[in-house]
Amino acid sequence: MKARDVAVQGVLAGVALVAAFLVWQREPSRAQGEVTVEDAQASALDRIRYDEEARFVELFRDPQDRDTVWVRLGNKPAKPGSEAGTTDGGVAQPGLGDAGTDAGSIATASPAPVPPPRELRGNDVALKLFSRFAPLRAQRDLGVLDDKKLDEIGLAKTERGLTLTLDGTPRTFLLATPASGWGAPYLQRTSDGHVFLLGPGLLPDLEAASSRLVDRRLHTFDVDGFDHIVISTGTTSRAFVASGKPPGAVQLSPVDAPSTPDDFARNWHDRLWRLTPVELLGRGEA
Known part of the structure; x- marks a missing residue:
């Protein structure tokens, strides 16, 4: 390749980089009238x-x-006065005056913390x-x-x-x-x-x-992001290998019979995969 060709390609590459930078820095387009x-x-x-x-x-x-x-x-x-007080049904409290003239007392509930x-x-x-x-x-x-x-x-x-x-x-x-x-x-x-x-x-x-807005994922890897799974309970465990890629179905087969997909294991795993927590612990909560 001649030196002139190299120089031309270098100039074109530089122009392309400048154009990409300007597009990246450009203010995002807005809707009409915005x-x-x-x-x-x-x-x-x-x-x-x-x-x-x-x-x-x-x-x-x-x-x-x-x-x-x-x-x-x-x-x-809660704002002051937002919680109504409870009225005592006309029973005089000790030390508040003559029982015959006391019309009742109002007990103000403390606001909940x-x-x-x-x-x-x-x-x-x-x-x-x-x-x-x-x-x-x-x-x-x-x-x-x-x-x-x-x-x-x-x-x-x-x-x-x-x-x-x-x-x-x-x-x-x-x-x-x-x-x-x-x-x-x-x-x-x-x-x-x-x-x-x-x-x-x-x-x-x-x-x-x-x-x-709260992240409720149990994991961040994709459905094709694993090669095998192991299910354990006590001292017993079973291992399965994964095959197939999305958008098709991912099959699970026993390790000792990789050509025999186990539909029950796959359905069970699919349900576990899609679990979503109902409640979460926040940062610093025990």
């Missing part, structure tokens, strides 16, 4: 917090592994959802609305909120509470009062975080 609520790089996002009246959900990166997201689920203390928040490993849905909040985008920018309009769309007295921590700095937003319990997800940026209409798929995963 607006930016908070312009930030995904690498700057450290934590997402979603608040409701009685509970909260947080998604945050693992300090030791930025590709791992944890889900923090917590409850809030709030359990500590739980931290559980996030699944792939949590990881994808985390990246969708930086930059945070919405379908429309409704501008600054008056108090009457804020009340109509559920932002005047809402107790729902969203906080994004970007490079250690929190950015706070209010989330509408529709009167019917569902509706368009309106969001208000507290820094300037602008109201936005979010897309329909951004908040439902946070609202149902305990079922949608």
